[in-house]
Amino acid sequence: MRTVTPHLVCAGAAKAIEFYKKAFGAEEMMRLEGPDGKLWHGCVRIGDSLVMLVDEAPDWGSLGPKALKGTPVTIHLNVPDVDSFVERAVTAGATVVMPVDDAFWGDRYGQVEDPFGHRWSVATHVKDMTLEEIKAAMPDMSGCGTKG
Numbered sequence: 001m002r003t004v005t006p007h008l009v010c011a012g013a014a015k016a017i018e019f020y021k022k023a024f025g026a027e028e029m030m031r032l033e034g035p036d037g038k039l040w041h042g043c044v045r046i047g048d049s050l051v052m053l054v055d056e057a058p059d060w061g062s063l064g065p066k067a068l069k070g071t072p073v074t075i076h077l078n079v080p081d082v083d084s085f086v087e088r089a090v091t092a093g094a095t096v097v098m099p100v101d102d103a104f105w106g107d108r109y110g111q112v113e114d115p116f117g118h119r120w121s122v123a124t125h126v127k128d129m130t131l132e133e134i135k136a137a138m139p140d141m142s143g144c145g146t147k148g
Contacts, residue, residue, distance in 0.1 A: 006075055007052040009064045010116040013039035016053055019115060020044050023092035024077070024085075026051070046077065065117030074111065074119045082108045082124040089120075104137040105129060 010016040014033075020026035026044040034040045038055040045051075056064050065071035079085045086100050093115045100110035100122075107123040114120065129137070 002049055005050050005052060007054065008116075008118055009054055009056055009062050010118075011056050011064050011066055012116065013042055013053040013055040016114070016116050017042055017044055019092060020046065020051070023089040023094055023114070025088075047079070051075075065119075068117075071117055071119055074121050076121045076123070078123055078125065080124060082110060082122050085122055086110050086112060089114075089122075094120075102126065104139065105134045 008016070014031070017026070017028055017031065017039075021028065021044070024046050026046045029043040029045055029050065030041070031039065031043075032041040038057075039053060040055070042053040043050055044053070054062065056062055056067060058067070077085075082100050086094075086096065089112050090096060094112040096110065097113050097119060098109075098111035098121075100108060103109040103123070106125065106127045106129040108126050109121065109123040111119060111121045
């Protein structure tokens with residue numbers, strides 16, 4: 001385990017494991033099902049990190065992003081080839097939220113949403129930049145969020 005490990009609540013956590021295997025090349029580490037067939041605890045490895053999963057349990061206040069109508073959380077993945085990674089994820093059923101492009105901070109970067117409502121940012125580091133270089137390359141966002 002790393003210091004921080006995401007623990008995702010999913011409507012259909014067993015299906016989420018299968019999706020992560022196809023889309024992200026995840027390796028299933030364990031699966032513990034309750035007598036009702038729901039996943040009480042699951043764990044996959046994506047790259048060198050673990051992600052834990054569980055089925056929704058509304059009686060316990062445990063709801064996934066679809067039930068909550070969105071998520072404020074984005075899970076970040078560093079990968080060797082962001083373009084092929086995102087293409088594989090989309091083929092498996094992810095939706096592109098932000099197309100892959102060269103980012104001003106030196107990564108090639110994009111975002112996808114999985115079929116369970118979890119958002120993933122994906123990047124390949126392209127070049128090292130100083131904070132000053134990043135600030136100089138940063139776009140003017142002064143009109144961001146305004147209508148008209």
